[in-house]
Amino acid sequence: MYGLIGKFTSTDGDRDSLSAILLNGPRDMPGCLSCIVANDPGDPNALWIAEVSDSADSHKASLGLPSVQAAIKEGRPLIASMQQVAETAPLGGHGPTAT
Template structure:
């Protein structure tokens, strides 16, 4: 498995709009994605965390090439003030990970 944990900061007043765009990605369907969680940072009014689990790194890379996903990402980019480096993980199990 392949996991990513990333944090971004929305532009002032744009966290809700950015969250909605990130959640659109889920509605598109993401083959190979086992878990995709968007969470608001409680210590930062504009902070957003995204935690993802994929069946493989290739599945994640393939999802980024999907045209519908690219459209969603282009919509969200103008609302992002900063990205922090994502942390790559190797998920080993957990509640909800296997259905």
């Protein structure tokens, strides 16, 4: 498995709009096992994204999907910065069910 943890900082006051794009955007990406979007309680413009895919290749391939490209195009004007915090090798676990 392949994991990626990243931090997106929205332009001032646009976190809710950016999170809506991330939460309601691409679904059913081949190889994507989970994608969690979370507000940073200490920064009103920051979001944390934790992804788990079956492989790094699946994650990379998902970036070329039309639905992902559309979400990137829609969200890009709302992003002040992006930071890849960590690549991980998930072992398993449990988590919330996406809604």
